[in-house]
Amino acid sequence: MSHLQRMLDLLPPPYTVAPDSVVAGLLNVVALEMDALQEDLDLYQRSHWIGTVFRLREAEKIGALLGIRRLDWEDLPAYRERLLALIVSLRQGAIGPSEIRGFVFDYLSNIQRVLDSTYVPGLEFCPDAGAAYAPLAGHPRFRPLAVVENPHRMRTSGTLQANNGRVAYLFRWKERNLGLDDTVAEFQVSGAITRTPVPILLNVTTGQLIGYKGRLRFGETLEIRQQKPGVSNLAAATLDGRDVTAALFSVQGFHMGDSLSAGKADPKPSLPSLARGTNEWIFLAIGIYDIPGLDRFFFAMPDDQLREGAFDETRFDHSLFPSGTAAQLRMTWMETEPASFEVRVPRYIVVAPDDAGSRHEQVADALRGSIGRLHAAGVRAVVTFEPFIEEQRQETRFRVGIITLDPEDGPAGEGDRFVLGGRFGDSALGGSRFE
DSSP, rough: HHHHHHHHHHHHHHHHHHSHHHHHHHHHHHHHHHHHHHHHHHHHHHHTTTOOOOOOHHHHHHHHHHTOOOOTTTOHHHHHHHHHHHHHHHHTTOHHHHHHHHHHHHHHHHHHHHTTTTTTTTGGGGGSSSSSTTTTTTTTTTOOOOOESSSSSEEEEEEEHHHHTTEEOOOTEEEEEEESSSSEEEEEEEEEETOOEEEEEETTTTTEEESSEEEEBOEEEEEEEEEETTTTTBBEEETTTEEOOOOOOOOSSTTTTOOOOGBBBBOOOBBOOEEEEEEEEEEEEEEOOOOTTTTSSSSSSSOTEEEOOOOSSSSSSGGEOOOOEEEEEEEEEEEOSSSEEEEEOOOSOOOOOOTTHHHHHHHHHHHHHHHHHHTTOEEEEEEEEEEEOOOOOOOOOOOOOOOOOOGGGGGOOOTTOEEOOOOOTTOOOOTEEEE
């Protein structure tokens, strides 16, 4: 009922029978002002609620109260959905995986509806943030929305990279495992131009050793990895794609100066562990019978004091002359990153209107910026978008066209004649030579 009708109902009927009476016209002027005032009051009330606000300026003021700034590309509906999802998550604490997962699901599902697009396929069929994606869950390459706490990160030895992977006999370096747990190290060893016989890697900190009973020609690559990642530390090795696991050996509780006797080897070779904190490593090449490599390895295990000679750094009687590059070495390990989580969003297909442009990338940036607010202090948050990838694996191999002869492959001297220097009273005149 309008204000005019309510005022006319209060007057006697003779004054209000005719709608075009003078009294009705006079009251209508007052009623119009009251209607305008009521409309202003209604708009004022609606501007205090993010769900009913109708002007972008008022929505920005509401967001300013919580420190949530509008992005340049966001209009009122898009800004409202992000603001609502963030407010709900912030009120619930915004530090647990369920709250963060709920925010990601709410924001992405609502922004898709507002922008009439599909950024995450199957998201609209998910009844809640923890359920599986019904239409795509059976696909072998489909990964649902997930929040992974303490994700695993692949680390590479920076010390070896800085040295371009070149290592010599007795090369020592240190690596730090900054993860939550102990892990295992994997290696790639490539043969040097002088060939690399019996490469051995020792973690001096843990006393674990792994080696290869064989030699690497120039350009050949030996890969030492886990047989079953995450299940056991048993090692497996391939040489240019060929399985050579049978040639691996490992020793536990090993110390520099000990002998490499067969009785100390493990029944099955295992990778050396990388303990939390700082670990000291050393590269060795120790001679093993029946494996050619004269002048390329040492027949005795050095003690812990032996070093590669360097002026003003090493002791004279505990040093060796530099032997040059013995191998190319690369070291990697999987580290459990502490105080961090990763939001993994599948983005296998993007469907958007023709005039949307790169709106899906803007939504991705908005999600990254919002996740940056939803975590405890000192916690690292990462958002990754996983595309749908079809891959066909292939392996490229090559052989270096350089032939390097081993020293022991040279002539043994069967065709040479043994002669003596001339000496009066001892040597014959025809079989002697004078120098």
